[in-house]
Amino acid sequence: MKNPDPWNDILDLGLPPERLADVLAAYRDILVEIGKLRMLDLTDVHPAIVFEPTAPYRNKP
């Protein structure tokens, strides 16, 4: 079995190569900002989104 292709198999967008190149280029500046975020050490910080198992039992109208 061949290894997954990062763009076609993992992204699974089915984009032609030219379009994929455009999307990757547009993402470049955003990746710079996400790169800054990756540099933060937040090991001991719980994510803001908290799993709440009682949610389905809330009274819905």
Added chain:
Amino acid sequence: MRNELWRQPLEELAPAIRDGKISPVALTEACLARIEQVDGKLDSFIHVSRNALDAARHAEREVKAGTWRGPLHGIPVGVKDNYLTQDMPTTAGSDAPGLSFALRDSVAVSRLRAAGAVLIGKTRTHEFAWGNVTPPVCNPWDLSRVPSGSSGGSGAAVAAGLCVAALGSDTGGSIRMPAAACGTVGLKATFGRVSRDGIVPHSWSLDHAGPLTRTVADSALMMQVLAGYDAADPACQAQPVPDYRQALDRSVKGMTIGVCRNHFFDNLQEDVGEAVEKAIADLAGVGARIVDLNIPLLEYGLGAIFAIELSSSTAYHDASLRAGRVPHFQPDVRTLVEMGRLVTGPDYLKAEQYRTALMQAYRKVFESVDVIIGPTTPITAWKRGEWTVQVGGQPESVLAASWRFTYPYNLTGLPAISVPCGFDRDGLPIGVQIAGRPFDEGGVLRVAHAYERDHDWKERWPDI
């Protein structure tokens, strides 16, 4: 005599309707005539209700019979086109084939109806509330410029007097940015204060609801109706809803107002910086204590909001991606939706960890200040079709510049209001932003009202 009832704010219209001095029918006719007269230039409405006059007649009969439902009774209100409505189509700004939205009222809309509001039409949104331009809407202060977005239709419509108030939604600044660009008041309530049930999702943990109005008092009156627990919105909280009008009567004497000097004052248009500094000085002049502060973590916010917003939006549109509908989205929105697959799971969760850290930093700041003030946006309304602006002598994309000062309050969920604080050298409105502690909408309204009542910005109208 021309019917210019559309010029009156909600705070004046409400008692006049209650006392039978103004007819809801005449008021609705005035707004409909105004739409007919100027919306060909603005394009702020995508749909005008055929039921508006019937609703106004019904309101008038009720008021005459002694059943006044409250300040919104008989008031024409615009609804952003990403709120579901049972009697008007919803498009979320998209004409992509194969998409349809339910004909039912969102909770916010049902609250407005129960309060007797006349839902006059649907205002345009940037497609799926994704952008800051809202094509084809024009800014009423200069038709060659954008109204910002994504609630650009609501901003333009309220600013031009096409409706007395309007609903907006705010994922990174989409109520406050058009409020600033169009010279209106825009209030993003605390995350969990106003139900988002029936609002087409953009990014579940960032989406907020709220009103755009001509005055701060009008914003308080709208929030009084919109606020409250709703079990259908998983994020909604059962917090007590205070009387927001009472907050307006209190001065700011003795309050401590924080000015976050990092991030919020970086790379500003000169006129924006001067207007906001003057607003801060004016609040000091009426008794507020001003304290400068810094929140260094803000430096990492842009990556965090992009990671959350892109991945959430792409998850919401997953079925459209698989069905091949996304290539039919507008080019900017298409790119953003396709791009979301590039955000990794760890990046998303790092962003959510960052939010916790940022919320804790704000909590610490709010131990010593009551509200935080700063510019709503670093720039005023830009030209249509312009994608880069000069800010502080540097070129910056409008996508990056426009939401720099608003998105921190989407990441933290804190309440934030934009209030007009002047005009730039081209005659374009400038907004000042006031943010507060969780569920302290009363505090931000109090400071906003204290500023507004000492200035005449709300008396100025665009010449359209």
